[in-house]
Amino acid sequence: MLQKPKGTYDVYGEYGKKILYLEAILQTLMEKYNYEYFRTPIFEASELFHRGLGETTDIVSKETYDFKDRGDRFMTLRPEGTAGIVRSFIENKMYGSPNMPVKAWYYGPMFRYERPQSGRFREFYQFGVEVFGSNDPLVDAEVISVAVNLFRLLGLKGIKVNINTLGDTESRNNYREALLKYFKPYLNDLCEDCRNRYTKNPLRILDCKVDADKDIMKNAPKTIDYLNIESKEHFKKVQEYLKALEIDFEINPNIVRGLDYYTHTVFEVEANIQGFGSQNVLCGGGRYNNLITNLGGPETPGVGFAIGIERLLTALEFEKIELDINIGIDAYIISMSEKEKIEAFKLLQNLRLNGFNCDMDYMNRNLKSNFKQSERLNAKFVIIIGEDELKNDILTIKNNITKEEYKIDSCYIINFLDEKLGDFDE
């Protein structure tokens, strides 16, 4: 049997409704924040991600979907959203826009070649925002607030915001040096992964889970101690603004994030659900003041985050949060025999054009099966057209919940449904 590729999934049924509902929420939320919708290509020149995310990051070195197109160009399925948006920002010369900052949001599939596990896929969806052009710590706080307010809006409790700062380039480099110097004598005491990280990405040693409890870790230099005055001030302001928005946060010096482009604020938003493990991190992001120049644009500050949609939906399920999705149809039409079918079909279209969600039998079911089908579809009303109905130009309509049955003139059906469906809303 043909199967879907590893790490992908099909969307249909109830899950499909949830996705559409969530997408609608994202859209209205971003309208409120006055962010602009961006959609960039799903594949880009490989170079974009190599330069954007950093050659040595795991995502680029072992997780990208790469291919050569028929013109021998190296292409990569996007593993994350930021690089593409930044490319678009530069290519469309938005840095010249009079209404800075440019506030962008995006939503779409990302691809990473990884072993799938709970809440992790090879094709997965991310929702994210990016703000370009303002170095104001207020923007850091606003971006965090977008994520937090989305989670609040959906009804997630126990949201935890962890923040840290890497400082500006100078601070970050100083800190990196300090870390290398600090860990050098202890290299043999660290796990194999950490020894690897030492050369590749020393900051990541800090959030190692294996060595987390060792004293070496606890006494390691903290980013906070290596900040220059401006960086310190920036971080202080971010906290101030977060407090102003009544967003609880914790400073976690071990959050360093895996991508090379971060400077200053980095943050993660956790769901804090028991048994959810590493999936708890629903959102990650931070400020990246060097990324735009790395990709060939003018010096422009930026800050953003990404949220994993599959994780978010799984979290909602774990927390037994029901989304307000529309289940069922207003009416299901049954014709007793072939003779009434065309009337049923006409009625079906008429009702649909008048705004009702309805359906009819396409399978020539018998009456019994049709009633079953109406229940499967969660139809509020069943409309029956038989010989009598056809002859007298009336309809038999049954409330599928109260089982009350009515016979009405077919010309009143719209009014009837309008009135009766109103009762359902009360």
Place this chain on the structure above:
RNA sequence: GCGAAUAUGGUGAAGUGGUUAACACAUCGGAUUGUGGCUCCGACAUGCGUGGGUUCGACUCCCACUAUUCGCCCCA
């Protein structure tokens, strides 16, 4: 890339080295029911992930592969 578990019909599953692979749900047909939802009767795996091997004989034992799930790494 590393580690672990699992793999029987549409679904959930039971099962023994040996002629017909339980059971339940779902589905379909029929009986009954004042137009279905209860009850009753009937149908429904040419096959037990794929390929090898052991055996007189394997769904049941062994090996390989594949897939799924979970964890690690990393990330969202």
